[in-house]
Amino acid sequence: MTAPFFKFGLFNDEVSFIIAFVLGLAFGFVFERGGFGSGRMLAAQFYFTDMRVFKVMFTAIVVAMIGLFYLSWIGFIDLSLIYFGDTFLVPQIVGGLILGIGFVIGGYCPGTSTVAIATGRLDAIAYLLGGAFGIFVFGELFPYISDFFYSTPMGRITLPELFGIDHGIILFVVILLAIAGFTAADWGEKYMASRKEGK
């Protein structure tokens, strides 16, 4: 097994910064070209008028899942070294809701707001400043909420471990979910478009 390259010491911290920089450029470029640098595009998700963001995100998830599955199957990558955080169920649900509300109100997620700043959008600058302020407030309040923050710990858990079934089945189910989701999104877009015309 040779990957993840960094964890097997193929390059050091300094080189990893360069690689992260290049990957970041590519990521930002794709985001901007995909139209994610517009708050309107992201808000459109929640009105079901343009589901592009949903489709792109879910496609990325499926592509990454298939890629990781087969790369680890041929022995190229060690999945156990791929980092992901511990699960704290209830606090993470609450955190997800707060992020989602911010997403709907502001029209950006943390990543897309920085992309939007690159094209000079003022709302994105306000959004990012708000985010930074939120981080500051969270940091200051952390001693008071740390009990809740660390509640319902489940450790480093994955879906196959949680349900006790094979990785492959999870992969297949997620692919089916994605395709069902895309079909539903298409249908929703058409429905909203026809309703708009009807008005």
Place this chain on the structure above:
Amino acid sequence: MLKIYAALPPRKRMGILAIILGIIAVFIGNPQDNTTTSVNIKELSMTTGDNVNTVTVKELSNWIIQGKMDYRLVDLRTEAEYDEYNIPSSECVSMSSLTKSELMRNEKIILYSNDDIVASQAWFILKSDSYKSVSILKNGMEAWKNEIVFPSCNCGENPTTEQKQLHAQKAEVAKFFGGVMQADAGSNSKVKKDLPKLKAPKKVTLRTNRKKPAREGC
């Protein structure tokens, strides 16, 4: 068949491809089979040199005293033996659960048992499962007890200054690990060797002692 496939719009082709890969994945099951592995015999035989993959108890004791934490010390003895006494900063992992444990393939792992045989077996298992940096604590727990916790002085009747210094050092190290210097090499039996009692509930402290991996991700 291929013609029909090629005539479809790209997103439908992608969807079909994804479903096919998904169905194959169901039959593969788990991508990483943890029970069987192929071993590169040549590479392994090259690495089993004389003392390439060993750590002496002296080195280890220095690391522990210095608070070096870039390795994982694995105790392969039984849980009862581990609870009775273990080398500080070690964690108890049984041979059977070795590859299922939390040990990472990119970590520096040091194995020890009562002697070298069990540790060597574990070394082979981990090495063949592509763990990169695995070492054995030379002569295991025996050496740890005899050289670090209860070292003996071989200086004879009239020790030189150097020998005295060495003696003082050894005594200091033994004290650090809760042991005591033995009077003479020949008269070991005079001092009763009571292994130092473990102070804290070991397993809990060991987990929290470990440096948490740096936060990654977005």
